[in-house]
Amino acid sequence: MLALSIALSIKAFTYPAESAQFPRFLTVLQVLFSAGLLVRSIVGRRGEPPRDEPGRRPSLIAPLAVFSSLGLYIVCIQYLGYFVSTALFLAISMIYLGRHRPLVVFGATAAFILVVYSLFVLFIGVRLPRGMLF
Amino acid sequence: MESIILGIVQGSATLLDPAILALIIGGTIFGILIGALPGLTSTMGVALLVPVTFAMSATQGLALLGAIYCSSTYAGAISAILINIPGTPANCCTILDGYPMTKNGEASRAIALATVASAIGGMASTVALLFLAPPLAELALRFGSQEYFLLALFGVSVIASLSNGNMLKGFIAGILGLFLSSIGMHPITGDLRFTMGIPELYNGLPLVVALIGLYSVPEVIATLRDPGACAVGGVAEVRGVFGQMLEVFKYKVVMLRASVIGTVVGIVPGAGSSIASFIAYDDAKKNSKRPGDFGLGSAEGLIASETANNAVVGGSLVPTLTLGIPGNSVSAVLLGGLLVHGLKPGPALFADDSGTVYGFIMSLFVANLVFVPVGLLVARFGVKFIKMPATILGPLVLGLAVIGSYAINASLAEVWIMVAIGFLGFLLKEFGMPREPLVLGLVLGSMAEGELSRSLALVRNGVPELLASFVSRPLSLVILALTLLSVFKGALSQRKRK
Numbered sequence: 001m002l003a004l005s006i007a008l009s010i011k012a013f014t015y016p017a018e019s020a021q022f023p024r025f026l027t028v029l030q031v032l033f034s035a036g037l038l039v040r041s042i043v044g045r046r047g048e049p050p051r052d053e054p055g056r057r058p059s060l061i062a063p064l065a066v067f068s069s070l071g072l073y074i075v076c077i078q079y080l081g082y083f084v085s086t087a088l089f090l091a092i093s094m095i096y097l098g099r100h101r102p103l104v105v106f107g108a109t110a111a112f113i114l115v116v117y118s119l120f121v122l123f124i125g126v127r128l129p130r131g132m133l134f
Numbered sequence: 135m136e137s138i139i140l141g142i143v144q145g146s147a148t149l150l151d152p153a154i155l156a157l158i159i160g161g162t163i164f165g166i167l168i169g170a171l172p173g174l175t176s177t178m179g180v181a182l183l184v185p186v187t188f189a190m191s192a193t194q195g196l197a198l199l200g201a202i203y204c205s206s207t208y209a210g211a212i213s214a215i216l217i218n219i220p221g222t223p224a225n226c227c228t229i230l231d232g233y234p235m236t237k238n239g240e241a242s243r244a245i246a247l248a249t250v251a252s253a254i255g256g257m258a259s260t261v262a263l264l265f266l267a268p269p270l271a272e273l274a275l276r277f278g279s280q281e282y283f284l285l286a287l288f289g290v291s292v293i294a295s296l297s298n299g300n301m302l303k304g305f306i307a308g309i310l311g312l313f314l315s316s317i318g319m320h321p322i323t324g325d326l327r328f329t330m331g332i333p334e335l336y337n338g339l340p341l342v343v344a345l346i347g348l349y350s351v352p353e354v355i356a357t358l359r360d361p362g363a364c365a366v367g368g369v370a371e372v373r374g375v376f377g378q379m380l381e382v383f384k385y386k387v388v389m390l391r392a393s394v395i396g397t398v399v400g401i402v403p404g405a406g407s408s409i410a411s412f413i414a415y416d417d418a419k420k421n422s423k424r425p426g427d428f429g430l431g432s433a434e435g436l437i438a439s440e441t442a443n444n445a446v447v448g449g450s451l452v453p454t455l456t457l458g459i460p461g462n463s464v465s466a467v468l469l470g471g472l473l474v475h476g477l478k479p480g481p482a483l484f485a486d487d488s489g490t491v492y493g494f495i496m497s498l499f500v501a502n503l504v505f506v507p508v509g510l511l512v513a514r515f516g517v518k519f520i521k522m523p524a525t526i527l528g529p530l531v532l533g534l535a536v537i538g539s540y541a542i543n544a545s546l547a548e549v550w551i552m553v554a555i556g557f558l559g560f561l562l563k564e565f566g567m568p569r570e571p572l573v574l575g576l577v578l579g580s581m582a583e584g585e586l587s588r589s590l591a592l593v594r595n596g597v598p599e600l601l602a603s604f605v606s607r608p609l610s611l612v613i614l615a616l617t618l619l620s621v622f623k624g625a626l627s628q629r630k631r632k
Contacts, residue, residue: 001306001565008313011328019325022583023316026309033306040302062358063560066351070532070553074546082540086533093529097358108526116537119167124174124182126541 002038005030069093081131083113138265141484145492149500154197157190158497161201162504166512168202169209172219172346173538176206177463184471192475192490197497199471203464204498205505207407207444208252212513215244215436216520217531218353219538220345224407224446226573227415227439229349234431241520245513246378247433248440249506251389254382255441256502258393259400259448263455264495267484270449271456274401276609279588284604284613285402286582289409291620292416293571303567311575312582314339321584322591334547343539343548344555344576350535351556352563357524379506381433388418388434389441396442400449403459407446408577414442420623448498455479455491 009027012020069089076085090109120126148154161183168179179202187195210221215232228248235244262270277285293308317328318338329335382389392414399410418438419428428435450461451468458479460466472479477487484491520527539552562569593599604610 008328015327016323016325019320019323019327022586023313023327026313026316030306030309030313033302033309037302037306059359063355066355066358066532067553067557070351070536070556073536074549074553077546077549082537086536090529090533093532094526097525097528104526108522108530112530112533116533119171120537120541124178124541127544128540129546 002031002034005034065096077129077131079131082128083117084131086113086116137485137488141488141492142264142496144489145494145496148193148489148493149496151194154194154493154497155500157194157198158201158501158504159508161198162205162501162508165202165205166209166212166505166509169206169221170212170512170516171538172213172221172350172534173342173541175222175342175542176203176224177467178542179203179206180464180467180471184467184474187471188474192477192487193493193497195471195475196468196490196494197501199468200494200498201501201504203468204256204444204447204501205509207447208249208256208440208505208509209512211248211252211440212245212509212516215248216241216513216516217350217527219350219531219535222407223341223345223577224411224443225439226345226408226570226577227411227443228436230415230429230439230570231432231435234429235433235436236520238431240431241517242513243378243381243433244431244436245510245517247382247436249509249513250379250382251392251437251440252444253502253506254389255393255396255444256447257499258389258441259397259445260495260498260502261448262397263448263451263498264492267452267456268481270397270401270452273398273609274403274453274457274459274461277402278607279585279592280600280603280607280610281613282402282404282581282585283589284610284617285399285405285409286578286585288613288617288620289412289574289578290582291617291624292412293574300566300568304571307562307567307569308571308575311572311577312579313575314344314572315576315579316583320587321580322587332547332551334543334545334551338580339555339576340542340548340551341576342542343552345573346535346538347552347555348559348569348573350531351553352559352569354528354531355560356563358528382437385434385437388421388438391417391421392438392441393445396445397449399442400446400461401452403453403461404581406462406577407443408573410442410446411439412574412577414438416620416624420620444502451495451498455483456481 005027009024009031012023012027015023073085073089076088080088087109090112091105094105094108121128164183165176165179168174169176180199183198183202187198190198207222207224210225211228211232213219213221214225214228215236218229218233220226220229232244232248235241290308293304315338317335319326319336326336334340395414395417396410399405399413400407415435415438418434419425422428422432422434424432446462450465453459453461454465454469456479458469460469469479477483477490535552536549539549540546542548559569562572589600589603593603604614
């Protein structure tokens with residue numbers, strides 16, 4: 001957070017003074033608060049007794065899977081169109097997460113696409129990206 | 135007073151038309167679907183059906199649009215409570231206690247409380263609209279740049295209340311939100327800041343997209359990491375709901391205060407429902423006997439935010455009808471509806487077209503009653519939806535987040551922005567930083583910066599002159615005093631808890 005605040009602060013000072021007063025003020029404030037948080041966390045750790053067991057770090061597999069699948073999904077929308085990409089995204093995600101019964105996967109995917117088509121396309125008139133097929 | 139009573143009688147008589155009642159019911163169902171789905175806003179819902187009203191009479195058309203406004207503002211609570219994604223920006227405060235209640239197995243209780251609280255807030259502000267429109271309109275006219283800036287500052291003072299004990303992290307998140315609101319064009323000079331060459335950011339970070347990303351993505355990750363911990367506990371059925379609905383009347387004082395806050399904030403053009411619900415939430419927390427319960431599934435917190443955001447509906451119609459100045463984006467579209475039907479907003483509207491105007495206002499009462507059973511029925515299906523296993527619910531919520539972000543402006547770039555904000559939300563959650571102060575900063579930042587710039591321009595950039603103007607204007611002084619009182623009360627209650 002401190003590093004990000006410093007980087008944003010530097011960027012804020014590259015803009016004309018009249019337009020950048022507010023972000024400059026905020027980023028400088030952010031640098032100060034982030035430094036305070038860092039100092040507090042270091043002082044806090046020094047005061048703690050050593051841990052007997054190493055703490056369990058949360059797994060990064062779920063976040064990596066979610067962000068990479070979302071990224072791939074959005075890229076696919078541009079080439080395959082919304083409906084094909086969505087069907088693939090939902091089906092593959094559910095199968096990967098352990099839901100192997102084809103009927104459940106198919107049913108949930110079909111129901112979602114039907115609701116989106118009825119509400120967003122037919123009723124509201126949102127134009128969804130079309131791909132090579134539809 | 136006599137003319138008001140006559141107007142009420144006239145307006146009530148128009149409601150005997152079965153077509154109007156049917157339109158109110160239809161508008162309510164449509165509004166609930168719009169409001170409950172993240173990415174679709176009340177403004178969009180009302181705007182979509184304005185052309186449909188061309189073929190109707192003025193009263194019929196306005197009754198339909200009013201029903202959509204009331205029900206969509208309420209319905210955002212359904213997705214906020216059940217899947218932790220606010221259906222509309224007005225419901226971002228509802229998440230704070232609504233979703234924890236779902237995780238505690240009290241989804242039906244949360245929805246029952248939110249439904250009745252919303253109805254009461256909506257009806258209270260409609261009463262204010264009916265009897266107090268002229269003096270409230272006078273108050274709205276007194277708001278200048280200084281008052282708007284101080285209102286934003288008052289909103290920022292709420293950040294401490296949303297920090298759940300870790301004020302330093304809360305302020306960091308709040309400042310980050312204020313900073314994110316500065317992305318885009320400067321309100322006075324028009325210079326672009328931090329847009330990275332992305333055209334979709336020229337007008338600033340889209341709020342609804344940011345909300346979807348901030349809340350949906352981290353929650354799906356948390357659910358997939360530990361499905362057992364995040365599963366909906368207990369039996370979340372919408373049975374025995376009438377008993378749960380009556381429980382809301384234990385919190386009469388909370389609802390009264392939140393209704394007043396929502397109505398007053400609603401009359402200020404541009405202030406918005408989200409500001410009202412945050413202020414009401416903060417007020418409820420500071421006056422509660424159990425402030426420690428807030429953020430963990432407190433009924434008071436949920437009731438305060440839902441009452442306030444629906445109370446904004448009537449409040450926003452005060453300047454719209456009496457001055458022709460829309461209170462927010464939804465009432466701006468409603469104003470268009472009024473003009474299409476040949477009605478001219480202004481002081482004379484209530485005299486020249488009393489039948490239509492009072493018919494519209496009375497229809498708002500009915501709409502606030504109709505959305506109670508309809509909303510509970512929709513929520514019954516929603517509760518079944520959330521009982522699905524995480525391996526199905528997770529991908530469906532992400533799919534909803536994508537279509538919700540895309541649908542606003544039919545832009546894939548906004549979907550990427552949603553993912554980027556989702557990553558930010560994930561990091562904040564990972565490092566134990568509250569997200570609500572960030573949302574508040576995002577909501578208030580553009581108003582704070584814009585009005586500060588205008589205030590400085592008015593006093594020719596003199597900071598001492600600006601401070602003097604705050605003190606010399608009575609309304610500014612009142613808002614400043616309320617801000618200081620809020621900060622003082624917050625500090626006092628924090629000390630008491632320690």
